[in-house]
Amino acid sequence: MKKAFLNRYHSEIPLNKDKSNLFLEVSTAISVFLFSIVLAAYFMMTSMVLSWNKSIIDGLTVQIMPSSETLTADEELLRLNKVISFFDEKEGVEKVRVISNEQIKHIMSPWLGENANIETLPIPKLLDVKLKNGKTFDYQKASTELKEVAPYASIDNHGIWLQKLMKSASALKVLSLFVLVVVLLALSFSLFYAVQTSLKVHQNIIEILHIMGATDNYVAKQYAKRGLWTGFVASIIGTALGFGVLIMISHLSSGLETGLIGSAKLSAWHWGMIALLPPMTAILSMILSFLSVKQTLGKMM
Amino acid sequence: METHKNMLTEPIIDMYNVCIRYGKDPDVLKDIKLTLQKGSFHFLTGKSGAGKTSLLSMMYLALKPSAGTVTIFGSNIGYASRDAMAALRRRIGVVFQDFRLLEHLSAYDNVAIPLRIRGMGENEIKKRVKELLSWVELDKSMDKICSTLSGGEKQRVAIARAVINRPEILLADEPTGNVDNDIAVKLMKLFIELNKLGTTVVIATHSKELIAEYNYPQIHLENKGLKIIPALRRVQQ
Ligand SMILES: Nc1ncnc2c1ncn2[C@@H]1O[C@H](COP(=O)(O)OP(=O)(O)OP(=O)(O)O)[C@@H](O)[C@H]1O
Ligand SMILES: [Mg+2]
Numbered sequence: 001m002k003k004a005f006l007n008r009y010h011s012e013i014p015l016n017k018d019k020s021n022l023f024l025e026v027s028t029a030i031s032v033f034l035f036s037i038v039l040a041a042y043f044m045m046t047s048m049v050l051s052w053n054k055s056i057i058d059g060l061t062v063q064i065m066p067s068s069e070t071l072t073a074d075e076e077l078l079r080l081n082k083v084i085s086f087f088d089e090k091e092g093v094e095k096v097r098v099i100s101n102e103q104i105k106h107i108m109s110p111w112l113g114e115n116a117n118i119e120t121l122p123i124p125k126l127l128d129v130k131l132k133n134g135k136t137f138d139y140q141k142a143s144t145e146l147k148e149v150a151p152y153a154s155i156d157n158h159g160i161w162l163q164k165l166m167k168s169a170s171a172l173k174v175l176s177l178f179v180l181v182v183v184l185l186a187l188s189f190s191l192f193y194a195v196q197t198s199l200k201v202h203q204n205i206i207e208i209l210h211i212m213g214a215t216d217n218y219v220a221k222q223y224a225k226r227g228l229w230t231g232f233v234a235s236i237i238g239t240a241l242g243f244g245v246l247i248m249i250s251h252l253s254s255g256l257e258t259g260l261i262g263s264a265k266l267s268a269w270h271w272g273m274i275a276l277l278p279p280m281t282a283i284l285s286m287i288l289s290f291l292s293v294k295q296t297l298g299k300m301m
Numbered sequence: 302m303e304t305h306k307n308m309l310t311e312p313i314i315d316m317y318n319v320c321i322r323y324g325k326d327p328d329v330l331k332d333i334k335l336t337l338q339k340g341s342f343h344f345l346t347g348k349s350g351a352g353k354t355s356l357l358s359m360m361y362l363a364l365k366p367s368a369g370t371v372t373i374f375g376s377n378i379g380y381a382s383r384d385a386m387a388a389l390r391r392r393i394g395v396v397f398q399d400f401r402l403l404e405h406l407s408a409y410d411n412v413a414i415p416l417r418i419r420g421m422g423e424n425e426i427k428k429r430v431k432e433l434l435s436w437v438e439l440d441k442s443m444d445k446i447c448s449t450l451s452g453g454e455k456q457r458v459a460i461a462r463a464v465i466n467r468p469e470i471l472l473a474d475e476p477t478g479n480v481d482n483d484i485a486v487k488l489m490k491l492f493i494e495l496n497k498l499g500t501t502v503v504i505a506t507h508s509k510e511l512i513a514e515y516n517y518p519q520i521h522l523e524n525k526g527l528k529i530i531p532a533l534r535r536v537q538q
Binding site: 012204208210212215216297 | 415
């Protein structure tokens, strides 16, 4: 008989008709939504810092401004070699490479179009300087020394800038971890509160169950089952909303392809972690429901 | 009754200098001493408000004495843990004066509760519950939600729920107050059957007919105290 089958999963406390259910679902969904967004922000900052870190380690870029006078090819070469040998002799430098006109053309194409004739334009030459260890390389000092040797060349100072930026990004990461903990605490608290309210509402039924010999575990299991279910449904809603917002953000920021924000991408692994929120929340909500009931009933007669 | 008496050697409920009081109200019962032997059968009598329900609630461990010691199945309930209390309660069947059914559940599900609490399998539960419900003539109302049942039907569900687990102690508070006479007779027969199988029975009642008809001793409550009125020496079969 179908009924008997359903009875196996039947619980005596009518929790599915409980008013505290809606409260629980809404607060869980909101918490999970916030959690997913902040978690994504944390991941983005992590990958951003990682890529900045890499670009610092990678090295730096040197700009050689075109001269205001017309120079012969030899003179051009001399100007260039002066800068190259400056870096070649510098401690901590691994390799110096001239960025080809082809590459510059590619970089500039959004502004100049694919068919621009770079040779005729007063465009700076670029050197790519590979460093042995960017973290210990003193950008500031190298920059001052270069000015004396070749005043027409300058170090792109985004290394200095990045080092500062990374510090604030790390602070932001700590802050977002803090927010995550706060959201988690808020969720736990509202769960505990909802369970307490519900225990009061169903006090009469629970007392009858107790008189018939039910242990606190027996009652707590019914709440755990409810916790698992509402936790799962509500966190799917919360996570779906979070996904929606994140996809929107990544669409909006895809216009900022280059630059710093460009590296703030969520990897597949990150998306996977966020997608794990519903099962994790369901399990958390189940365990917390169980413990809340045990703790509250344990204090009664 | 004489052969019966041989079983009565092991105290199953023992109260010593027990007082019951609600909050700051005066004592309802004072310095009660009562020992019930395993397999005994008593009526619990006394005027309305004398404390019958209060005494029973102490026996089914829903009420702690304000003074004195209560020992049930050899355990002092003053020292029992919550889980130990639950284990003791599973050996006791209770019929409440106001039934206390779970109104949102069917008759079937109400009667199944003690078995589910014990963790019995659904197939075995189905067999037992159906059998008992048809015995109390409720097989037609088995799937009805309790809030839709009549008073007499509810009472039978309450009794079925109390005895389904074959309890060692059966405590019934006015169990025949709402049913027709022939059903009352049938229910009394059920209690007597259980008693013969070893269940200790206490039935609170106002009914003089019941007391007169069935020849059992009375625990009589009066003036906050208790006295045992022995069974009339009348051969009853
Ligand atoms: N929960 C309670 N809180 C306060 N007082 C109570 C409570 N339960 C019972 N009483 C009081 O204790 C006294 C005994 O009540 P109890 O219900 O035990 O009597 P009873 O003998 O079962 O009466 P009846 O025959 O009418 O069912 C009464 O004076 C009642 O007012
Ligand atoms: Mg009463």
